[in-house]
Amino acid sequence: MTATELTPLGTKRMIEAQFGSQLQAGNLLGFSDRQVRNWCRFGAPPHVARVLRELKHGQITLRRARRILRTERRRRPSAAPVEKPA
Numbered sequence: 001m002t003a004t005e006l007t008p009l010g011t012k013r014m015i016e017a018q019f020g021s022q023l024q025a026g027n028l029l030g031f032s033d034r035q036v037r038n039w040c041r042f043g044a045p046p047h048v049a050r051v052l053r054e055l056k057h058g059q060i061t062l063r064r065a066r067r068i069l070r071t072e073r074r075r076r077p078s079a080a081p082v083e084k085p086a
């Protein structure tokens with residue numbers, strides 16, 4: 001585990017301390033509640049953990065966090081690219 005990753009329990013505690021509930025975190029960050037529950041069960045990806053940590057320490061605003069996560073989501077495909085046979 002690297003310094004940017006959070007344990008599942010650490011992610012859950014940070015989200016619930018900061019937003020009050022997982023549902024509220026999903027609403028405010030622009031993610032489904034299912035996605036936030038997955039972060040709490042299995043740990044948030046490093047780019048999400050970094051944004052949550054910066055948000056907790058007041059280094060970025062909620063609006064900026066939403067923008068960062070939205071652009072990261074566009075860059076990361078939801079499925080592996082399919083290679084076409086030659």
